Amino acid sequence: MLRLTTPSGPLRVLALGAHPDDIEIGCGGTLLRIADRPGTSLRGAILTGSPERAAESAAALPAFCPGAVLESGTLPDGRLPGHWSEVKEYLHDLAGRFEPDLVLCPRVDDAHQDHRLVGRLASTVWRDVLILQYEIPKWDGDLRPPTHYVPLSEDQARRKVDLLNTHYASQLDRDWWDDELFLGLMRLRGVECKSRYAEAFHAAKVTLDL
Template sequence: MRQLPLARRGERLSVLCLGAHSDDIEIGAGGTILRLIEDGVLLDVHWCVLSASGARASEANASALAFLEGAASRRVELANFEDSYFPDQSRTIKHWLNSVRDRISPDVIFTHARDDAHQDHREVNRLTTNVFRDHLVLEYEIPKWDGDLAQHNTYMPLTARIMDRKTQLLLEHFGTQRSKDWFDELTFTGLARLRGMECRAEERFAEAFTNRKLSLSIG
């Protein structure tokens, strides 16, 4: 499989991470963030969680700081849009995302998948692609009981060490989610093993994304 480097060691890369809920970014793209930092990319990260309040806000902030340890720069921004009702708040969320766009111009954006079964996730995707029209957007996946996992076309191979670190941080920081029967090590490593098989990752694990539009250059 042809590999295109997202960034090389010592290069700067500006990243915008968008998640509807406190653990979404970590589940969908946390391993990729950890790998970029470990591989020496100078990562400038703007990390936005759109629905985080109370204990979930504390979890979101602590987890983001842990995942972003070693980044060149980091900014964590938490909003408090009402969970499960994002479509009804679309206009307000779009204004909020417009304000983010006015402050940064990222090289790559990680956001939810277009066909995600959760209405909040779909709305974040719809508004991401509406507001950020000239950016590389990678849509990540969130496993859930709805059974909405899809075929993807972009992969980030992960080492076993990074996969272990991702799982450890998820279980450490999101105590409010441990009662959910899907929120466990087997779910996270099992999905990563499947994606690693699909891209023939050297150490067997990977995160998968969908890229809808890509402009190629030569030289």
């Protein structure tokens, strides 16, 4: 396995989610890692969510990466494809206000229509930026072999789960929401990249400056 490292120094990271908790479920461990890079800035944006759920996200993201700023939209959950133009316009507006080195977003082939749209439009808005598409486990069974991994320490993996449980209390009664699911997926991805734990991503195009 070829191990690539990012240049040292601060990163400007943009994390996109269709719903509150998408970002933290999909790449919370990665956010904990990049938070250790001095000068790193993180902006998050979610497209849907009630005021209560948006408040959960606004508190959660800075817990993963201190200083993070979150924007919350009010489009209807589960109906983003019907609001294609509004999503596209919002993302272009965001691109005009924040120039990232890295974009984290849902997979373009995610089984959930809202996730899928955000992922697909991200690649049309940020054409010259590295885009890593995170995975979200769900009953649809849409996980597939990833292309890139971010190794995590056991402390980072368990802290991710602790923060999810702390900041998303509204989701604790979901039948799929438990420590075993989150840790199990990170453990599996860790095995695949010879780490204890890891988060996995998909990338359509990556330019290597060797």
